Amino acid sequence: MRALRIMLVANDGLSAGHVARALAIARRLPQRAEHRGICVQLLLVTTSRANALMVNEDLAIVQMPSPSSARRAGFSDLERRHLVRSALEGVASAFSPDVIVVDTFPSGAHRELAGLGVDHAKRVLVRRAVPKERSTDERLTSGLTDVDLVIVADDPRAHEITLPVRSVRVPPITMYEASEARSRREAREQLGLGEQGRVVLIAAGGGGDADAVARSFEIRDHVARHAQSDTTAVVAEGPISVAHRTMKPHVRTIRVAPVQPLLAAFDGAFAPAGYNTAHELAKAKVPAALFAQPRPYDDQAGRAARFEAAGLAMKLDDIDEASIAAALDWMSTARWSACIEAGGADRAADAILDLVMGTMPKRREE
Numbered sequence: 001m002r003a004l005r006i007m008l009v010a011n012d013g014l015s016a017g018h019v020a021r022a023l024a025i026a027r028r029l030p031q032r033a034e035h036r037g038i039c040v041q042l043l044l045v046t047t048s049r050a051n052a053l054m055v056n057e058d059l060a061i062v063q064m065p066s067p068s069s070a071r072r073a074g075f076s077d078l079e080r081r082h083l084v085r086s087a088l089e090g091v092a093s094a095f096s097p098d099v100i101v102v103d104t105f106p107s108g109a110h111r112e113l114a115g116l117g118v119d120h121a122k123r124v125l126v127r128r129a130v131p132k133e134r135s136t137d138e139r140l141t142s143g144l145t146d147v148d149l150v151i152v153a154d155d156p157r158a159h160e161i162t163l164p165v166r167s168v169r170v171p172p173i174t175m176y177e178a179s180e181a182r183s184r185r186e187a188r189e190q191l192g193l194g195e196q197g198r199v200v201l202i203a204a205g206g207g208g209d210a211d212a213v214a215r216s217f218e219i220r221d222h223v224a225r226h227a228q229s230d231t232t233a234v235v236a237e238g239p240i241s242v243a244h245r246t247m248k249p250h251v252r253t254i255r256v257a258p259v260q261p262l263l264a265a266f267d268g269a270f271a272p273a274g275y276n277t278a279h280e281l282a283k284a285k286v287p288a289a290l291f292a293q294p295r296p297y298d299d300q301a302g303r304a305a306r307f308e309a310a311g312l313a314m315k316l317d318d319i320d321e322a323s324i325a326a327a328l329d330w331m332s333t334a335r336w337s338a339c340i341e342a343g344g345a346d347r348a349a350d351a352i353l354d355l356v357m358g359t360m361p362k363r364r365e366e
Helices: 017-034 067-072 077-095 184-191 210-226 260-265 275-283 300-309 321-333 344-357
Strands: 004-010 040-046 060-063 099-103 122-127 149-153 167-170 198-203 231-236 251-254 268-272 288-291
Touching: 004 017, 004 077, 004 344, 017 040, 017 099, 017 122, 017 275, 017 344, 040 077, 067 077, 099 344, 122 344, 149 344, 167 344, 184 260, 198 210, 198 321, 210 231, 210 268, 210 321, 260 275, 268 275, 268 321, 275 288, 275 300, 288 300, 288 321
Parallel strands: 004 040, 004 099, 040 060, 099 122, 122 149, 149 167, 198 231, 198 268, 231 251, 268 288
Antiparallel strands: none
């Protein structure tokens, strides 16, 4: 029997959120398909430079030039888009997918998926919360009526979303679940941290945003000044960041991807309220102070507020000495009043298989 061919498309620029969700679903698809007696072939097509996330995954990968790497190579944005479009046409023609799964933008960030010549393929859109004021932007609506199914990844509870196509809601999608995490001792040993003492994580996002990296250093310095002597500040560089060497007392820099299975090592965290980071920290039950970064299609300010309201994090409105000191105090006494539901990637994989195999009800919303 011919394998079911699934092509996942993830376009990332400053971070690695889209490709992380695509990888999370791709990791679950073979397991869920095997339960049904189905064989799958998986192909990821991505502009992401987060190679550390992808290197050990069991799928074929076609890597296309990201906007930043193309600019450094002397390509204009128009030339890069033409190159990406041509590459996608060739890949789609050769692979002939039964289903195309894309994150956030139905036709791709620049309409590169429109009219690929694989009309037989089912189309699936994965979407997390977007700012309400941007929900009618052309990038988010173009090609939406051609989508066969939207998988809505909740955040952290069901959020309001109205779409003109069939949709299914799933719990938050992350690459790993809490049950797959290392113990505190194992995580600290792998990271080279001592078993004793308080360790505070400072997340710098995906690593492609220079402002976000500078912000992480600012937080690091505030933590180093205000934390007690037994506290170590650990800056986690993103998978596409440029490595920085830190030579300061009680400060460490790590470059581990993915870091989610090792989060038990930390007693608290300062992090941007990006979808993956926020949910990963909540699943690991790490007391996190979340701050919003400006992103046109990611509702980070709303997410930080929702996490605080749900008892899953503290919303950090300012990055100054007083705010960092208050957050450190909160982390030392934080108690969990809620938890994040697991199984989002499993249920997303099941929804894709239901759609392609024709076993999905005419309308299914969860």
